[in-house]
Amino acid sequence: xxxxxxxxxxxxxxxxxFSMIEDQKHILDQIIKICxxxxxxxxxxxxxxxxxxxxxxxxxxxxxxxxxRLIALGQAVIxxxxxxxxxxxxxxxxxxxxxxxxxxxxxxDGTLQKVSLEDEHSIxxxxxxxxxxxxxxxxxxxxxxESYDEAVCAVIAEADINTWERNILIAHQFVVSGTQRxxxxxxxxxxxxxxxxxxxxxxxxxxxVALGHLHRPQRIGRDTVRYAGSPLKYSFSEALYQxxxxxxxxxxxxxxxxxxxxxxxxxxxxxxxxxxxxxxxIGREESDSxxxxxxxxxxxxxxxxxxxxxxxxxxxxxxxLDFENSRSQAFNSEIAAVIDVAEQSxxxxxxxxxxxxxxxxxxxxxxxVMEKIFEEAGADI
Numbered sequence: 001x002x003x004x005x006x007x008x009x010x011x012x013x014x015x016x017x018f019s020m021i022e023d024q025k026h027i028l029d030q031i032i033k034i035c036x037x038x039x040x041x042x043x044x045x046x047x048x049x050x051x052x053x054x055x056x057x058x059x060x061x062x063x064x065x066x067x068x069r070l071i072a073l074g075q076a077v078i079x080x081x082x083x084x085x086x087x088x089x090x091x092x093x094x095x096x097x098x099x100x101x102x103x104x105x106x107x108x109d110g111t112l113q114k115v116s117l118e119d120e121h122s123i124x125x126x127x128x129x130x131x132x133x134x135x136x137x138x139x140x141x142x143x144x145x146e147s148y149d150e151a152v153c154a155v156i157a158e159a160d161i162n163t164w165e166r167n168i169l170i171a172h173q174f175v176v177s178g179t180q181r182x183x184x185x186x187x188x189x190x191x192x193x194x195x196x197x198x199x200x201x202x203x204x205x206x207x208x209v210a211l212g213h214l215h216r217p218q219r220i221g222r223d224t225v226r227y228a229g230s231p232l233k234y235s236f237s238e239a240l241y242q243x244x245x246x247x248x249x250x251x252x253x254x255x256x257x258x259x260x261x262x263x264x265x266x267x268x269x270x271x272x273x274x275x276x277x278x279x280x281x282i283g284r285e286e287s288d289s290x291x292x293x294x295x296x297x298x299x300x301x302x303x304x305x306x307x308x309x310x311x312x313x314x315x316x317x318x319x320x321l322d323f324e325n326s327r328s329q330a331f332n333s334e335i336a337a338v339i340d341v342a343e344q345s346x347x348x349x350x351x352x353x354x355x356x357x358x359x360x361x362x363x364x365x366x367x368x369v370m371e372k373i374f375e376e377a378g379a380d381i
Contacts (some may be wrong), residue, residue, distance in 0.1 A: 047082025
């Protein structure tokens, strides 16, 4: 049996105020192509289908088109809600859609939903666990539940998993393995102190755990507990990631393999660095990738007039601009050195500002002029 594992579509997302909807259409077309070529028995979508709990009309339309195309291929689709989704909105019409092979676990109703498929070996049970918080499960349990780990463990314990059969879990949680924590990126919602973590031991009864929530494809604890990652780069902390979809192949109980199928974006998201003249030259001569989404770091020492305007003439999808030179380094050093701005005199603060802007210290004559100005203004120098 083949299962395709994807997650964190974040349909409708904007990155640095750039709409990603066309990029998402492009990447969803690739996922449809993979399904045509590999013919998986089911597609597992591990949450954060939308980027917002109230998605835009174009986001809803795109998801509708994508799911309609998947169902038309004759493959089962099993989808859970993530922390970005509205469970109620995602669940609308789910009982009707189930008859057509689309299984949506949006709202947690006290039970761990199960979809059973069959191949030449036996039954494969696919359990769909929407994003859980302790407050979500308390109304359905007799015991006190305080942590995310306790909530997930309690729900799984109630499901009475038959470990003699092949069991797959789809979940959208922050999973750790003891002290080992997965790698995160800037585009994910971060919690304080790891309060939302679930230990991998909660999933001992499952042959494979298809995770969503983190945007880098990665294993946690063991090879069969995996984050699919998002299909697109949604922050510059992901610039070096290779995005992919995960294809599982199940044999008899205990036999499982998987492949990472690369996904190629309409526009890559990259960082480039150098003097502005050199970057403009490269962009004009090598025009194949100038439409990528870019964070540019300029290393010029001199002031640059309208750097953003100049760069956007060659790189229209410039998302962010920073400077790395002696002045920026001096600024960082000054910031690190100033423990309490309130303790600095106005003249000291002006001297630091002048050094950052001009890469030179105030002369004695300039200092005298500024002292006189501050005195006339009534400042304590």
